[in-house]
Amino acid sequence: MKQISILxxxxxxxxxxxxxxxxxxxSSGYARADDAALSPEQEKASIEQRIKEAxxxxxxxxxxxxxxxxxxxAINEKISCLEExxxxxxxxxxxxxxxxxxxxxxCEENEKAIYTAVKDVERLGSQLNEATKEFDVNYxxxxxxxxxxxxxxxxxxxxxxxTSSDISQFLTRFEMLRxxxxxxxxxxxxxxxxxxxxxxxxEELSQKEAELTAKRTDLLKSKESLxxxxxxxxxxxxxxxxxxVNLSAERANANALLSKLSxxxxxxxxxxxxxxxxxxxxxxxxxxxxxxYIDSVVTTTTTTAPPSSQTGGEQTTQSTTxxxxxxxIHLTYPVPSQTKVTxxxxxxxxxxxxxxxxxxxxNVVAAESGTxxxxxxxxxxxxxxxxxxxxxxxxHDKPTKSGNPVYTLYGHTSVRLVxxxxxxxxxxxxxxxxxxxxxxxxxCHFEVRTPSSSSADRKNPVDYLP
Numbered sequence: 001m002k003q004i005s006i007l008x009x010x011x012x013x014x015x016x017x018x019x020x021x022x023x024x025x026x027s028s029g030y031a032r033a034d035d036a037a038l039s040p041e042q043e044k045a046s047i048e049q050r051i052k053e054a055x056x057x058x059x060x061x062x063x064x065x066x067x068x069x070x071x072x073x074a075i076n077e078k079i080s081c082l083e084e085x086x087x088x089x090x091x092x093x094x095x096x097x098x099x100x101x102x103x104x105x106x107c108e109e110n111e112k113a114i115y116t117a118v119k120d121v122e123r124l125g126s127q128l129n130e131a132t133k134e135f136d137v138n139y140x141x142x143x144x145x146x147x148x149x150x151x152x153x154x155x156x157x158x159x160x161x162x163t164s165s166d167i168s169q170f171l172t173r174f175e176m177l178r179x180x181x182x183x184x185x186x187x188x189x190x191x192x193x194x195x196x197x198x199x200x201x202x203e204e205l206s207q208k209e210a211e212l213t214a215k216r217t218d219l220l221k222s223k224e225s226l227x228x229x230x231x232x233x234x235x236x237x238x239x240x241x242x243x244x245v246n247l248s249a250e251r252a253n254a255n256a257l258l259s260k261l262s263x264x265x266x267x268x269x270x271x272x273x274x275x276x277x278x279x280x281x282x283x284x285x286x287x288x289x290x291x292x293y294i295d296s297v298v299t300t301t302t303t304t305a306p307p308s309s310q311t312g313g314e315q316t317t318q319s320t321t322x323x324x325x326x327x328x329i330h331l332t333y334p335v336p337s338q339t340k341v342t343x344x345x346x347x348x349x350x351x352x353x354x355x356x357x358x359x360x361x362x363n364v365v366a367a368e369s370g371t372x373x374x375x376x377x378x379x380x381x382x383x384x385x386x387x388x389x390x391x392x393x394x395x396h397d398k399p400t401k402s403g404n405p406v407y408t409l410y411g412h413t414s415v416r417l418v419x420x421x422x423x424x425x426x427x428x429x430x431x432x433x434x435x436x437x438x439x440x441x442x443x444c445h446f447e448v449r450t451p452s453s454s455s456a457d458r459k460n461p462v463d464y465l466p
Contacts, residue, residue: 051081096230103223117209124202267342267357268441278387286453289373329398331367345460352458353447360442364431366424370396389437404451411445
């Protein structure tokens with residue numbers, strides 16, 4: 001049956017704590033949704049205000065009692081805000097440095113373009129000088145020819161033509177004069193056009209050079225401004241690095257209080273930790289395992305095509321296709337002796353599964369049939385367990401009603417009884433519960449991931465349990 005509502009029947013202080021944290025996460029979700037519409041400056045100011053409020057609340061609660069759920073909630077709110085602020089500033093610094101690098105590239109490309117433009121202007125200037133000299137030489141020859149013709153007068157030309165011995169010589173001389181005149185005109189026109197083109201190109205390049213030079217000034221100003229902003233951001237980053245030390249102290253304070261409450265109630269969960277690297281490591285292992293096994297657990301069927309004349313009436317086999325599953329996923333409780341969730345999904349910040357507190361070495365079973373794709377230990381360099389500790393992941397052979405694959409994770413076990421690649425049935429014993437890794441005491445941490453194996457696709461297991 002479904003878990004009894006914590007609101008209706010407060011069993012313990014820790015249950016109330018988990019519920020309060022759930023509300024805090026729900027509220028902060030709306031806050032973050034509102035923050036998404038804010039400018040970066042407004043978002044940072046909002047985070048600073050939330051940190052201030054959390055500090056004030058902590059100071060008030062410390063004067064009353066350091067062991068209340070409200071105190072732990074305030075500490076976690078402060079931790080959450082500090083982590084958000086660190087993420088924002090780190091992102092701003094990375095973006096600023098990337099922008100400076102891009103501007104540096106733009107500056108270098110612009111300098112190359114300026115250099116090329118200057119060289120092109122110089123080259124065209126040389127061409128223009130050569131064309132001008134050629135024009136001057138040809139024009140002077142043409143001018144001298146016209147001058148000689150003018151001085152000699154029309155009679156000399158007429159004499160040249162009329163002294164022809166016959167009509168053939170007359171026509172030859174006439175054609176020669178015509179061609180000489182035409183050739184001179186064409187030559188001058190060609191040189192004039194060439195000079196005009198070179199002059200226009202030179203003017204265009206000179207304008208481009210001026211634009212590139214102006215762009216260089218703007219780029220250098222932008223780069224200088226960005227570099228100053230990065231210095232400011234790096235200074236703020238240093239301040240936040242100091243806050244990280246305080247963050248660790250706050251997290252240790254919260255964990256001490258969490259441990260105390262867990263011992264008092266017997267409902268164990270995970271300590272607060274900066275588990276980003278551990279999650280990324282598990283995600284990589286899971287992604288590789290999912291790629292390895294996903295095809296082998298998908299049910300397929302082979303269909304045949306009707307006889308055709310091209311095959312002489314024989315049946316031909318078509319490609320393999322996915323078969324519609326006869327059943328969809330229906331999970332059972334991973335710890336049969338404990339069907340009550342003792343710390344829920346988002347029971348506190350970054351708690352992305354549900355916990356079933358139970359005595360050490362309680363039976364842990366497969367929530368549904370499938371294939372074990374991971375059965376492994378997460379250890380530190382000194383041999384101690386971390387994160388999920390001794391954990392198991394199963395890829396189930398039944399999909400959701402949407403047709404998506406489902407992965408379940410079982411963490412903090414004391415003994416693993418199945419190995420990678422082993423097929424398991426629903427309710428089959430796969431491990432004994434324990435407290436390996438990041439755990440305040442014996443319990444089973446249970447996660448549901450769909451449609452992918454990524455931690456980003458973790459869903460509330462309660463939605464899939466009886």
